[in-house]
Amino acid sequence: MNQQTQTGRGWPGLRRAPAHIVNGIVVSIGVGLAHGLFGAFAGRHAAQMAIVGAVCASLADLPNTVDRTWNRVLAAGLLGSICAAMVMLLEPHPFALAAGIAGIAFVGLMAMAWGPRAGPISFAPVLALVFAMGMPPEARSSAAATAGFALGGALLYLAWSAIASTMLQPLYRRRALSEALGATAHLLRARAAMLRGEGSDEIGASALRALVADEAVLAERLQLARDLLFPAPDTARNRGETAMLLHAIDLRDVLLASRLDLDRLGSDAVALALRARVADALGAMADRLDATAHLLGGAPRPQAVPPGEWTPERHFAGIGIPAADPRGRLVPALVERLGHLHEDVVAIDALQRGAEARLPVAREALRAFVAPEGWPIATLREHLAPRSPVMRHAIRTGLALGSAYLLALALPWAAHPQWLVLGVAVVLRGSLDQTLARRRPRLVGTVIGCLLVLGFANLQSPALMTAIFLVATGVAHAFALRRYLITAVAATLMALLQAHLADPAAGFAIAERLADTVLGAALAWGFSFVLPSWERRSLEPAVRRAMQALREYAEWALSIELGANVSQRLARRKAYDALGALGAALQRSAAEPERVRPPVDELSAFLDGGQRLMAHLSAVRLMLARRSAVLENPEAAGALRAARAELARLLTEAGGAQPPLPQYGLADLPLQPPGRDLLPWLQRRLGVAIDEAHEVRGEAHRLLARLAAANPQAKDFAR
Known part of the structure; x- marks a missing residue:
């Protein structure tokens, strides 16, 4: 685990x-192998059809475990090959082909019922029909031959993918961990930005939006790292990397708890100084995490704070709080919270340097945190309903692509009708916000790609053109989920070069490509309003899921039972995911028409209340985890049981009239720091958590009441 450790052995x-x-490099090589081998043994046209199968299969080839990669690549390749054959059967009949395109799109998009992991597989049929329609007449043989060559390309790519994925597992695990640490560091800086912007509505709102986005990115990176590291063989290196990931997951929890009580400091010089010290500390820890992430990512270690130089105690020294100021009692608690953060950061750095790894959870138990891989039919059945966002998007996309094909046939430049179909397919997303986010980079990327093709127009070497096509394939794949603008540029190169390689005499048709992209983006925007899935439609069940997840986390966070660590962690992840889904809905709803937007104020208040409640529960959990001796006190155990029962009641029932709640201010902080007497701090934190649960329940009631007023079918929370 030291700096000299090499990753990706055999790939220096x-x-x-x-x-x-x-x-992306793996994809380029795999598609190139399919093209080269089929071209050498079966001819140029067979090679073109083999590329269809290989490219479709490659869509599902992402950094993941070997078994998951194998299953997904095979499914994408099979679907793509079948759809290519269907295009060959239907192409002589334009209206039948339009209906076939709509049906293929509908079936492909229904795969999204299994979640984002099915995204690449759902797009494979659409890409297959686009590529198959681009074949020149002389390359078209029977549907069986088309399916055979495409399937052959897919299977050849599958074999290559399995070999490459097996060899690259160490590198994928290490890079996933590096990105998870980098996202954690970014979240630390986002929280620091919020603290520095306290008192300014404009800066605070901007930092809050960034925080929601950063939380979503972190959740995705942490889950990918779990999926790669937790099932890995039990070696010393994998144990070390797993321990680093567990520290990063806990660090996210401690960071959530670090926000507590800071909103009660006021806005004078002392308050500003305290917030600035906390923000500076978070920034210093983010720098340390980034240093470790860079090293894990293969880069030299950047300049960072050496281990042991920075301590929370020294960081808060000399702040000058008057003795009578109750805020002085909060400083020891802030020091302790930042100390816990610092411990996790230092532990991550030490593990990277080669320290012995000790896992707090049995390795076998960690498999419960790996994302499910099955494809149960019951999940699909749940979305076979008119109100399902998945089914509505599938119908919308099928209508859009079928209409795009018929429109393309009527246009004066109908040489490549598949381009208009592709232009709609890549822009039209499940929500208006996602569609708009795709539209501009698609237009700009197409213009840049066309300019690049103009530069290649004088090249007379088919081999060089093929090499550029293969490189563009890898680039488009590599940046599809990172920077779509780069993917749009590469995809334009792919489309133009594929058409040119299939039929060199036809030229590059750059003007047609530009026109189809503009028209495709317009059609995608227009069809976003056909059977729309506005965010408010799915909020009522999402709020109920969030309340249930908070209730379950409260039950386990306040548990005094031994051996509850795994259950606590599972409940914590479920609560994070439920609140994250609401945060994502809030972000997406900003692009929707004002008349259909959800009640933003109530949704924001509920989301913020849920985050605060999570922070209180995490603070209690950390107290118990680090000082379990307090549980030997009957008074502490009784307070935990009472708070657990009260939180279960509050997070189950609907809102309504409640008795006045006690107000916990800074003046109520215990006189002794938590290091000397933890019980008063625990009792106070439990009381504040109960207050917060009252607020969360009330916010849920107000939010659902607004939703019910706008949508009479919304159910009462208590039901």
Whole structure:
């Protein structure tokens, strides 16, 4: 685990490349193998059809475990090959082909019922029909031959993918951990920005939006790292990396708790100084995490604070709080919270340097945190309903693509009708916000790609053109989930070069490509309003899921039972995911028409209240985890049981009239720091958590009441 450890043994040139770049290189090589082998043994046209199967299969080839990669690549390749054959059967009949395109799009998009992991598989049929429609007449043989060559390309790519994925597992695990640490560091800086912007509505609102986005990115990176590291073989290196990931997950929890009581400090010089010290501390820890993340990512260690130089006690020294100021009692608690953060950061750095790893959870138990991989039919059945966002998007996309094909046939430049179909397919997303986010980079990327093709127009070498096509394939794949503008540029190169390689005499048709992209983006925007899935439609069940997740986390966070660590962690992740889903809905709803937007104020208040309640519960959990001796006190055990029962009641029932709640201010802080007497701090934190649960329940009631007023079918929370 030291700095000299090499990742990706056998791939020395890739040791410093990010995982998505390595993955893009793998895709380019795999597609190139399919093209080269089929071209050598079956001819140019067979090679073109083999590329269809290989590219479709490659869509699902992402950094993941070998078994998951194998299953997904095979599914994408099979679907793509079948759809290519269907295009060959239906192409002589334009209206039948339009209906076939709509049906293929509908079936493909219904795969999204299984979640984002099905995204690449759902797009494979659409890409297959686009590529198959681009084949010149002389390359078209029977549907069986088309399916055979495409399937052959897919299977050849599958074999290559399995070999490459097996060899690259160490590199993928290390890069996933590096990105998880980098996202954690970014979240630390976002929280620091909020503290520095306290008192300014404009800066605070901007920092809050950034925090929601950063939380979503962190959740995605942590889950990918779990999926790669937790099932890994039990070696010393994998144990060390797993321990680093567990510290990063706990660090996120401690960071959430670190926000407590800071909103009660006021806005005078003392308050500003305290917030600035906390923000500076978070920034210093983010620098340390970034240093470790860079090293894990293959880069040299950047300049960072040496271990042991920074301590929370020294950081808060000399702040000058008057003795009578009750805020002085909060400083020891802030020191302790930042000390816990610092311990996790230092532990991560030490593990990277080679310290012995000790896992707090049995390795076998960690598999419960790996995302499910099955494809149960019951999940699909749940979305076979008119109100399902998945089914509505599938119908919307099918209508859009079928209409785009018929429109393309009527246009004066109908040489490549598949381009208009593709232009709609890549822009039209499940929500208006996502569609608008795709529209501009697609337009700009197409213009840049066309300019690049103009530069290649004088090249007379088919081999060089093929090499550029393969590189563009890898680049488009590598940046699809990172920077879509780069993917749009590469995809334009792919489309123009594929058409040119299939039929060199037809030229590059750059003007047609530009026109189809503009028209496709307009059609995608227009069809976003056909059977729309506005965010407010799905909020009522999402709020109920969030309340249930908070209730379950409260039950386990306040548990005094031994051996509850795994259950606590599972409940914590479920609560994070539930609140994250609401945060994502809030972000997406900003692009929706004002008349259909959800009640933003009530949703924001509920989301913030849920985050605060999570912070209180995490603070209690940390108290118990680090000082379990307090549980030997009957008074502490009784307070925990009472708070657990009260939180279960509050987070189950609907809102309504409640008795006046006690107000916990800074003047009520215990006189002794938590290091000397933890019980008063525990009792206070439990009381504040109960107050927060009252607020959360009330916010849920107000939010659901607003939703019910706008949508009579919304159910009462208590039901």
